[in-house]
Amino acid sequence: MxxxxxxxxxxxxxxxxxxxxxxxxxxxxxxxxxxxxxxxxxxxxxxxxxxxxxxxxxxxxxxCPVCVLPAGRVEMAIQLVKRPEVTLCVYGDLMRAPGSQGHTLLRAKALGADIRMVYSTLDAMRIAEQAPGREVVFFAIGFETTTPQTAVMIRIAEDKRLQGLSVFCNHVLTPSAMHSILExxxxxxxxxxxxxxxxxxxxxxxxxxxxxxxxxxxxxxxxxxxxxxxxxxxxxxxxxxxxxxxxxxxxxxxQYSRAVTREGNRRAKEEVSQVFEMREQFEWRGLGLVSKSGLKLKRSYEKFDAEARFALHEMRLPDNPACECCAVLRGAKRPVDCKLFGNACTPETPIGACMVSSEGACAAYWTYGRFRDEQVRQTS
Structure with a gap:
């Protein structure tokens, strides 16, 4: 090819x-x-x-954006979708992201919550247009790669005067996390x-x-x-x-000069800067509170902010103490160092976020068999 x-x-x-x-x-x-x-x-x-x-x-x-999403933010979304008027639009790999005590959006959907899996922000906007009586909330997540799409969706929604669409913003910033790891x-x-x-x-x-x-x-x-x-x-x-x-x-x-420049995509950055501003701090799974690492909607777009619209309160919850995902995310441990890896925790029955997400380190080790020789050495 x-x-x-x-x-x-x-x-x-x-x-x-x-x-x-x-x-x-x-x-x-x-x-x-x-x-x-x-x-x-x-x-x-x-x-x-x-x-x-x-x-x-x-x-x-x-x-991995899904991996670093803390349990408290997942739980906030679960609490939000318990409202009968709310339809929550999420990407598929978020459905099994662990919240408090093993709660997930997949479980909430099974219990009757109106949760729709989408492939893009346009899907969420289409759902909002087709259901004018619903409160449609898009679960926005990702690093700088996906933030421009969310910004464009909000601006289009404003132009179309969509009344029922809002965003639960979980966009985070890569350099801030690197700074936290080094500092x-x-x-x-x-x-x-x-x-x-x-x-x-x-x-x-x-x-x-x-x-x-x-x-x-x-x-x-x-x-x-x-x-x-x-x-x-x-x-x-x-x-x-x-x-x-x-x-x-x-x-x-x-090294990636065929796709990356020093200045980046100026148009995309302009779209983001028009809609979003920096949070003072944001929690990352594995890293804790990291200053200047998350985005929120500017006051001029507050009507699209689900946290303001539904008076959501920040939640900080502990992770499963048996899971080493947090240490893996810090680089302190490898997936094979976790006792749950390959035993209780597999892609079919994921316990930690690093196994849930297709980009997680545990999922990578499992998918490509990087754990097999290590397990043989540990048991021999």
């Missing part, structure tokens, strides 16, 4: 792996966090860790390891560009390389990170 096979070329992959092996120093360890769940899946799918030297370790980051010793060192550099997210960066990472790289003296999702992309990014570490550099580099 043109423009796909080229980035999976076996000989070039092997050449990059040899180059990494030749340039790493045996006198030190290299610990790189791939922030995005898409990179975690690429690494697992193509077995890229098996091509790396033993002293190059990939740490899985919190780059907060409680997060960084809770059973985990320091991070020597980041593979920056690809889809997010097509919107925001590479510029927002520059203050992070400068302040914490960590290299950041934005990379695509193909095997050659990831291995080239690792090689670029190794070279920066060896040369004591800390710069933002763009």
């Amino acid at each position: 043109k423009y796909s096979d080229e980035y999976r070329h076996k000989a070039i992959v092997q050449g990059l792996a040899r180059a990494i092996g030749a340039e790493v120093s045996s006198q030190r360890a290299y610990r790189f966090m791939e922030f995005c769940g898409g990179h975690t899946h690429a690494i697992s799918r193509y077995g890229l860790e098996d091509l790396l030297p033993a002293n190059v370790r990939m740490i899985h980051g919190p780059g 907060n010793p409680k997060i960084r060192n809770t059973g985990g390891v320091p991070v020597d550099g980041f593979i920056g997210p690809a889809h997010v960066s097509t919107i925001i560009g590479t510029r927002p990472y520059e203050p992070l790289s400068e302040r914490f003296e960590k290299p950041i390389v934005v990379a695509g999702f193909e095997p050659l992309d990831v291995l080239q990014a690792i090689l670029m990170l190794v070279r920066q570490v060896n040369q004591c550099r800390h710069e933002v580099e763009n």
Whole structure:
């Protein structure tokens, strides 16, 4: 397949792996966090860790919007949809995201709540247009990649004077989470390891560009390389990170230049800035409260804000104490370190958010069999 096979070329992959092996120093360890769940899946799918030297370790980051959505926000949505006049529109992978005491939107739907699975913001708008007597709430979630679509939906809804449509906003910001991981010793060192550099997210960066990472790289003296999702992309990014570490550099580099620029998508950013503003803080599963990391609707669009419209109160609830998802999201543990992984917790019976979401690290380990050899070693 043109423009796909080229980035999976076996000989070039092997050449990059040899180059990494030749340039790493045996006198030190290299610990790189791939922030995005898409990179975690690429690494697992193509077995890229098996091509790396033993002293190059990939740490899985919190780059999955469903995974980092805290239990309290799920519970708020469950409480909201108990109102008989409310129709809640959600993306499919949110249906099994864990709330309080194992509650999920899927369970709420089974008990009679009006919850509709949608594929886009346009679906939610169409439902609102076809049901003028209902309160249709769109469960908005995602990093900077999906925020522009929500902003455009709100502006169109205003132009059409849709009275029954509102948004439960859970859009969060990637650089703030990276800042929290680097700055907060409680997060960084809770059973985990320091991070020597980041593979920056690809889809997010097509919107925001590479510029927002520059203050992070400068302040914490960590290299950041934005990379695509193909095997050659990831291995080239690792090689670029190794070279920066060896040369004591800390710069933002763009491996994914075929899709990402320094300035990003200016039109998309303008749409977002017109509708949204920063929250003072927002809770992330695994990271806790992170300042300047979430978005909310501006006062001029408050009539579309479900939290204001229905007087929703913020809820902060504990996660299942037996599940290690929070530690996995911090990079402190791997999925196979959780006693529930592959036993009580599988894609058919997920307990933690990292197994629920298709982009979660636990789902990646399970889907591509990265747990099998580890389980054999643990039981032998």
